[in-house]
Ligand code: SAH
Ligand code: SF4
């Protein structure tokens with residue numbers, strides 16, 4: 313038995329959450345139950361998972377990293393490409409045996425995947441041991457959904473509203489004590505023709521700048537040093553709101569908070585990136601010298617069909633301005649390879665921009681059709697063979713560019729934030745520059761979250777190696 317529901321408007325939202333949190337706490341509070349949260353997808357999902365963990369703790373659960381010992385498993389999913397969905401579904405499949413071993417185990421699936429009706433239906437029918445699903449904008453409903461299920465209610469599959477409310481004050485348990493995510497807005501209005509995000513995260517809505525400032529102040533006061541402001545298109549922050557603060561204003565306001573920290577942000581949509589924003593960065597040292605500006609394709613024809621609403625020329629205009637005003641900036645981008653109808657000539661234009669800009673990092677993705685998006689209906693698809701060949705050529709070119717750029721870092725000294733032991737280089741610690749470059753170094757004294765000065769002595773395309781200096 314199951315039911316599909318929309319948000320219940322009967323209770324004021326935060327109050328509703330607290331009421332159900334206390335109800336669950338009253339039931340499970342003394343039982344020492346454990347909750348395991350598994351996260352797929354982007355930083356926004358990571359930020360959401362920290363809220364899910366926060367709510368679980370408020371309801372009396374302790375967090376565990378071990379699904380086998382959990383009494384509550386929450387899988388926070390991504391739908392951006394087919395591979396992401398397959399991974400999540402395969403993992404959910406594996407949890408069937410956990411439920412067979414422990415009948416009272418509750419399994420919830422949330423995030424972008426079950427926000428699509430066809431995936432909610434699939435979970436309902438093919439994964440009968442999943443107790444309930446909810447979307448990214450229904451996070452605050454988690455205690456209510458859990459309480460209902462624990463009280464013997466039917467399985468529930470919540471499909472998010474198109475225009476969900478902004479809910480503040482959801483409790484949070486952050487993964488790190490020096491790096492933090494701060495969502496400044498939710499959803500997306502851009503409808504790039506390949507992208508599922510606007511369908512699963514709803515329309516764009518911004519948090520009030522006062523609420524954001526309060527959260528950032530609290531983080532800085534508690535010693536956080538690396539704060540990333542999140543939104544699918546941070547450059548349209550505040551649009552259509554009843555306050556007068558655009559993204560550049562917000563950044564400047566936050567960067568005026570006293571303290572030793574860096575502000576990062578993602579993602580910037582090129583069509584809305586302004587010179588005003590770059591000027592704010594140039595005059596505020598607390599904003600990291602890092603700019604991620606997704607290009608997707610270097611061909612105007614492809615950009616047009618992608619509905620990106622900028623041309624390669626317009627993109628390069630803002631990029632040149634960034635380079636001029638922020639000479640030490642680290643640049644990165646996203647590229648989609650093999651979009652329907654992409655010709656060899658179109659692809660060459662993408663490579664030409666990579667060679668011209670010389671990005672420090674390129675995140676490249678093979679186009680993956682997403683059901684319900686306009687691009688999925690386009691007929692001129694590219695063969696897998698051509699897609700893989702173009703991907704390989706792009707990676708080869710980028711490796712060459714990254715080696716060249718990193719080689720220029722030799723003998724330079726960077727202040728890096730230590731992120732603990734390196735997984736791939738035994739005995740070394742791993743840090744990140746403010747531009748997010750990986751730096752490996754040895755130290756007996758540096759601890760995770762410390763700022764360390766490192767002089768670069770050796771480089772690879774995707775990492776710098778160095779020695780600690782005083
Ligand atoms: N809002 C951000 C990014 C969202 S998704 C932006 O506009 O840049 C992150 C990246 O995934 C996108 O930049 C794009 O490069 C890639 N992506 C999105 N949908 C995709 C699809 N259907 N196939 C392949 N890559 C995709
Ligand atoms: Fe997707 Fe485009 Fe929105 Fe980014 S801006 S989330 S790529 S629709």
Ligand code: F3S
Pocket residue numbers: 352353354355356357389390391392423424508509512513
């Ligand atoms: Fe994936 Fe949703 Fe983020 S689809 S990339 S988790 S917005």
